[in-house]
Amino acid sequence: MSNQGIYPKLINLFNLLLTLLFVYTAASKLIHLDTFQTRLERMPYVSSYATLISWSVPFLELVISGLLWFPKYRLLALYSSLVLLGVFTSYIIIILTYSDSVPCTCGGIISTLGWRDHILFNTAFMLMSLLGIIWSNKHYNIQAHQKTT
Amino acid sequence: MKSKFLKLVLPAFAILLAVGLAFATDEKPVVQQAHYLHPINGWQTVNVEDACFTGSNMACKYDIYQLYAEESESSQALYKN
Numbered sequence: 254m255s256n257q258g259i260y261p262k263l264i265n266l267f268n269l270l271l272t273l274l275f276v277y278t279a280a281s282k283l284i285h286l287d288t289f290q291t292r293l294e295r296m297p298y299v300s301s302y303a304t305l306i307s308w309s310v311p312f313l314e315l316v317i318s319g320l321l322w323f324p325k326y327r328l329l330a331l332y333s334s335l336v337l338l339g340v341f342t343s344y345i346i347i348i349l350t351y352s353d354s355v356p357c358t359c360g361g362i363i364s365t366l367g368w369r370d371h372i373l374f375n376t377a378f379m380l381m382s383l384l385g386i387i388w389s390n391k392h393y394n395i396q397a398h399q400k401t402t
Numbered sequence: 403m404k405s406k407f408l409k410l411v412l413p414a415f416a417i418l419l420a421v422g423l424a425f426a427t428d429e430k431p432v433v434q435q436a437h438y439l440h441p442i443n444g445w446q447t448v449n450v451e452d453a454c455f456t457g458s459n460m461a462c463k464y465d466i467y468q469l470y471a472e473e474s475e476s477s478q479a480l481y482k483n
Contacts, residue, residue, distance in 0.1 A: 265412070272416040273423075321467070322413040374412035398430065 260388040267381040268321045271334055274378055275318040279311035297348060328389050330386060335382035342375040436480055445473040450480065457482035458482035 284290045286307060293303035317337065320330035349368055436450040450469060454462035455478075462480040464467045471478040 269416050273420045276417050276420035277424050282464050
């Protein structure tokens with residue numbers, strides 16, 4: 254019983270941290286949108302989509318951080334944050350493995366992290382999203398089971 | 403009361419804190435000039451971040467061209483961490 258009680262609190266904590274991350278990085282990117290776009294233009298594989306990415310990534314981050322606080326859309330937001338962080342982390346790993354260029358499009362103070370630290374940082378937030386998804390599903394299943402019995 | 407806190411106050415606090423932090427930690431990157439040798443147009447000058455003058459791990463490039471501190475391939479090749 255006590256374990257069931259702690260899951261919603263942890264989900265709220267993860268929501269709070271994910272919101273802080275997404276709003277912070279989105280705001281940092283939007284403050285220096287031109288710099289963000291210029292950096293994207295110099296990056297391998299994505300340079301042709303620099304304008305699209307420079308607007309869509311902060312927009313997506315803000316939408317996800319908003320949806321995290323609506324119970325109806327929370328699961329969708331957690332899946333979206335997992336995918337967004339997953340795509341970005343995979344891209345960093347691919348670039349560091351196969352390309353000579355240095356990827357650097359992260360926002361704010363996070364850009365001062367080394368790449369190994371950055372991957373660890375992203376992995377921690379991906380883990381939070383994943384646990385949020387698992388526990389939200391569990392919570393939903395328990396509620397559904399209680400309603401049917 | 404608790405529900406209102408979770409639904410309204412907590413997200414509003416998180417958003418305000420994040421936006422505040424974004425402005426508080428906003429650092430304008432120090433820009434310096436770097437140079438690369440274009441095979442047709444010769445030496446070209448571009449602006450790069452200060453980090454390219456302090457690192458040692460990864461080559462700073464413009465497109466596919468290695469960046470140098472001066473207009474000479476014998477000058478310092480630029481790297482960042």
